[in-house]
Amino acid sequence: MRHKAVMLTGNAAAAWGARLARAEYIPAYPITPQTEIIETLTKWIQEGEMDAKLVQLESEHSMLTAAGTASLTGVRVFTATSSQGLLYGFEMLYNIAGWRAPLVLVNVSRALAAPISLEPDHNDVLAARDSGFIQLHAETCQEVLDFILLAYRVAEDRRVMLPAIVNMDGFYLSFTREPVKIREQDLVDEFLPHYSAVNPFRASRHVAKGSAVVGGHIYSYFKYHMHEALRRAHDVFIEAARSFSRKFGELYHPVSGYMLDDAEYVLVMSNSFATLGKHVVKLMRQRGVPAGLLKISMIRPFPAEEIANSLKGRKAVAVFDQNISLGLGGIIYNEVLGALYGCPKRPEIVLSVIGGVGGKWLSVEEMEKIFDELKRLERSGITKPRPLFLFRRDELTHIERVLKLAGTIEVSHHE
Amino acid sequence: MIEISGHNIIIALTIHYVDEPMLLKVRFHGRGGHGVKTASRILGEAAFNEGLYAQDSPIYGAERRGAPVAAFTRISDEEILERGFIFDPDIVVVMDETLLNDWSAKPLDGLKPGGIAFVNTTANSQLYDYGETIRENLVIYDLTGLALKIIGKPIISTPSAAAASKITGIISESSLIDAVTSELSEIGVGDDVIENNIILAREVFRSIPETPPSTKLSDSKRELIPLEVVISYPGYEDIVSVGNSPLRKTGNWRVFKPIVDFSRCTACGVCFVYCPDAAITLRSDGKPEIDYDNCKGCLICYRECPPRAISIEREVRVW
Numbered sequence: 001m002r003h004k005a006v007m008l009t010g011n012a013a014a015a016w017g018a019r020l021a022r023a024e025y026i027p028a029y030p031i032t033p034q035t036e037i038i039e040t041l042t043k044w045i046q047e048g049e050m051d052a053k054l055v056q057l058e059s060e061h062s063m064l065t066a067a068g069t070a071s072l073t074g075v076r077v078f079t080a081t082s083s084q085g086l087l088y089g090f091e092m093l094y095n096i097a098g099w100r101a102p103l104v105l106v107n108v109s110r111a112l113a114a115p116i117s118l119e120p121d122h123n124d125v126l127a128a129r130d131s132g133f134i135q136l137h138a139e140t141c142q143e144v145l146d147f148i149l150l151a152y153r154v155a156e157d158r159r160v161m162l163p164a165i166v167n168m169d170g171f172y173l174s175f176t177r178e179p180v181k182i183r184e185q186d187l188v189d190e191f192l193p194h195y196s197a198v199n200p201f202r203a204s205r206h207v208a209k210g211s212a213v214v215g216g217h218i219y220s221y222f223k224y225h226m227h228e229a230l231r232r233a234h235d236v237f238i239e240a241a242r243s244f245s246r247k248f249g250e251l252y253h254p255v256s257g258y259m260l261d262d263a264e265y266v267l268v269m270s271n272s273f274a275t276l277g278k279h280v281v282k283l284m285r286q287r288g289v290p291a292g293l294l295k296i297s298m299i300r301p302f303p304a305e306e307i308a309n310s311l312k313g314r315k316a317v318a319v320f321d322q323n324i325s326l327g328l329g330g331i332i333y334n335e336v337l338g339a340l341y342g343c344p345k346r347p348e349i350v351l352s353v354i355g356g357v358g359g360k361w362l363s364v365e366e367m368e369k370i371f372d373e374l375k376r377l378e379r380s381g382i383t384k385p386r387p388l389f390l391f392r393r394d395e396l397t398h399i400e401r402v403l404k405l406a407g408t409i410e411v412s413h414h415e
Numbered sequence: 416m417i418e419i420s421g422h423n424i425i426i427a428l429t430i431h432y433v434d435e436p437m438l439l440k441v442r443f444h445g446r447g448g449h450g451v452k453t454a455s456r457i458l459g460e461a462a463f464n465e466g467l468y469a470q471d472s473p474i475y476g477a478e479r480r481g482a483p484v485a486a487f488t489r490i491s492d493e494e495i496l497e498r499g500f501i502f503d504p505d506i507v508v509v510m511d512e513t514l515l516n517d518w519s520a521k522p523l524d525g526l527k528p529g530g531i532a533f534v535n536t537t538a539n540s541q542l543y544d545y546g547e548t549i550r551e552n553l554v555i556y557d558l559t560g561l562a563l564k565i566i567g568k569p570i571i572s573t574p575s576a577a578a579a580s581k582i583t584g585i586i587s588e589s590s591l592i593d594a595v596t597s598e599l600s601e602i603g604v605g606d607d608v609i610e611n612n613i614i615l616a617r618e619v620f621r622s623i624p625e626t627p628p629s630t631k632l633s634d635s636k637r638e639l640i641p642l643e644v645v646i647s648y649p650g651y652e653d654i655v656s657v658g659n660s661p662l663r664k665t666g667n668w669r670v671f672k673p674i675v676d677f678s679r680c681t682a683c684g685v686c687f688v689y690c691p692d693a694a695i696t697l698r699s700d701g702k703p704e705i706d707y708d709n710c711k712g713c714l715i716c717y718r719e720c721p722p723r724a725i726s727i728e729r730e731v732r733v734w
């Protein structure tokens with residue numbers, strides 16, 4: 001594995017993705033934990049190693065507006081943000097998708113205020129799940145780089161023509177270095193041909209984009225088109241992934257398994273914590289438990305059919321959400337349930353697990369608890385289990401101390 | 416205790432890894448400005464240069480000089496299936512001994528039985544009570560003193576990484592030096608400073624003995640608690656006991672202590688104006704009084720004092 005690999009953070013891998021894709025225009029606005037991407041690109045452009053125009057705007061709203069409109073001129077656009085920044089520019093996400101501007105946006109996940117935090121969960125990126133963006137969620141720094149290349153290829157395909165978000169977790173990927181293969185530029189150029197826009201803005205040729213529509217039927221017409229185009233992105237991704245694997249070796253899938261083939265107890269995860277999931281699956285296997293993991297890399301379009309096929313016939317399934325839709329529960333859990341409903345041989349037990357919200361550190365014990373719970377549910381015959389919220393005694397002890405400092409509790413009743 | 420070039424070094428006796436396959440977890444604790452993140456990267460790169468799998472990452476909050484920072488390096492001979500905070504390190508590198516008393520940093524927390532604790536401390540300072548489990552596997556060295564001598568600054572990323580590399584027993588000097596060069600180049604350090612850092616790294620690497628940890632997986636289990644217990648606590652993030660910042664004293668962030676020579680002080684008030692932390696007040700005669708409980712040792716007063724009435728002195732422990 002060592003040949004051609006270097007130690008890169010997720011942020012550096014994202015910058016390499018943009019560089020290898022030959023992004024031409026990069027509107028930027030700093031926010032932790034994304035800023036290192038923009039800093040890296042700025043350095044390369046300044047040193048003449050990358051031929052692109054980088055402009056710092058005055059907000060993420062302006063940044064995304066510039067990104068979308070620039071993409072419509074026919075240049076390849078890259079941009080990046082996190083959390084509050086994504087929400088500040090949120091209005092433009094729906095516009096960019098509606099304009100059919102196939103840019104790539106890297107979101108470095110960070111929990112949303114309040115309380116304000118720097119560490120990751122997926123409420124930020126999942127808030128954008130209905131906007132029309134393709135969403136690819138990375139587990140490793142290598143996937144960050146490779147997904148950016150795949151995202152451009154799929155987004156710019158004439159059967160799709162929609163923007164894409166590549167998501168990586170703050171800290172766990174953004175600031176974490178691990179071996180990453182920087183893909184060969186000539187092979188990337190072959191994989192990713194020049195972007196050719198539909199009716200690009202030109203001084204010499206009139207075109208209006210983003211026109212207002214009067215009448216819901218016209219609105220519906222275009223929304224149906226976008227929906228079908230986004231659904232097509234699934235097959236276009238598979239096609240692109242095959243082409244990618246012929247050039248670079250790795251074959252990516254919308255969903256993929258780890259020790260899944262004969263698994264009876266399956267944990268469904270996405271993003272960087274899937275690594276922790278693999279670790280516990282391995283531990284379970286060493287103890288003779290037929291455990292496995294299903295990783296969802298493509299969140300939009302949602303690969304419902306593949307998920308249902310991968311989960312059918314299993315004894316029990318846990319869906320891990322590093323997000324919380326307040327008043328409902330885990331977002332991915334509910335989408336997976338939707339995918340399973342009506343499928344033959346669907347698993348009877350599907351447990352919702354909430355963990356890692358706000359980047360909460362997860363211990364092995366917490367990950368083991370998921371499988372213990374699945375086995376307990378199977379034994380007891382409970383088919384509609386209550387969600388499992390992961391939390392530890394030592395964390396609560398720390399919180400007691402903090403609450404005492406804050407003056408909201410007088411004396412601990414647990415010490 | 417073995418005396419090596421003036422430094423007291425206590426050596427662990429067993430040299431083998433119990434866990435199979437090998438996964439070595441190193442946790443660094445220091446303060447913003449020490450080079451904690453860079454130390455973890457140099458170690459990660461050095462291990463990578465050895466042909467091993469490596470992963471390094473820092474954790475920090477609102478960044479500021481002097482605040483506690485931690486960073487992690489994982490080294491393995493197979494793909495690493497862990498991420499983020501290291502709960503159960505095989506080696507902890509404490510880059511500032513004053514952190515040993517910091518309840519939020521807790522640098523020795525979770526160190527596996529048989530794990531190695533490295534502490535950057537002056538040999539002549541009184542040792543802390545490290546506790547029974549640590550004392551057997553302790554390595555100490557005055558990295559700051561050596562850094563001040565060789566590079567002229569209390570930045571200890573390179574020597575901390577060198578200490579950790581040597582302790583592991585699996586990293587060669589040449590892999591370490593390559594890592595020092597590439598990591599410092601990447602963050603824009605000049606060639607002459609890199610040269611001095613290499614001298615520093617070699618000195619530390621050669622002085623410290625190989626003391627690989629012989630750790631076992633801990634039997635202790637962290638207890639999980641249900642949601643019902645969590646939500647039995649107050650749920651608003653209000654702080655009602657306001658004005659408690661003075662409780663968090665920041666004086667032990669200092670490496671150097673500013674000292675006023677009142678015979679030369681002209682009561683011009685420049686130090687008072689420049690102090691970024693309001694740690695200097697003016698007495699009735701107009702001369703400064705430094706609040707050493709909170710002075711972080713930025714030394715702006717020392718640099719700005721027009722009559723050069725402020726001198727500095729290296730400090731080892733504040734409290």
